[in-house]
Amino acid sequence: xxxxxxxxxxxxxxxxxxxxxxxDADSAAVVGDxxxxxxxxxVLSKLKNGTFKATYDLVKDAIYEFKYxxxxxxxxxxxxxxxxxxxxxxxxxxxxxx
Numbered sequence: 001x002x003x004x005x006x007x008x009x010x011x012x013x014x015x016x017x018x019x020x021x022x023x024d025a026d027s028a029a030v031v032g033d034x035x036x037x038x039x040x041x042x043v044l045s046k047l048k049n050g051t052f053k054a055t056y057d058l059v060k061d062a063i064y065e066f067k068y069x070x071x072x073x074x075x076x077x078x079x080x081x082x083x084x085x086x087x088x089x090x091x092x093x094x095x096x097x098x
């Protein structure tokens with residue numbers, strides 16, 4: 001699992017690439033504050049090496065909670081900036097700071 005941040009100097013956004021190694025999975029998505037926790041808006045593309053990946057433009061100077069959904073199961077990214085308890089989910093969510 002990996003998070004990659006690329007700040008855009010000409011815009012108030014950061015290109016954040018979410019990727020997760022899930023060779024045996026049929027589908028993966030990233031859900032979070034930035035897409036209303038909607039898996040359909042966070043679909044990740046499967047690469048030949050079994051990694052699912054996508055890049056999203058997130059507004060800079062913000063903090064976003066997120067998780068991956070792999071074949072319907074919610075998974076945290078071990079490389080998240082930190083974790084935050086979420087009462088609605090009843091678990092910790094990964095957090096990315098941009």
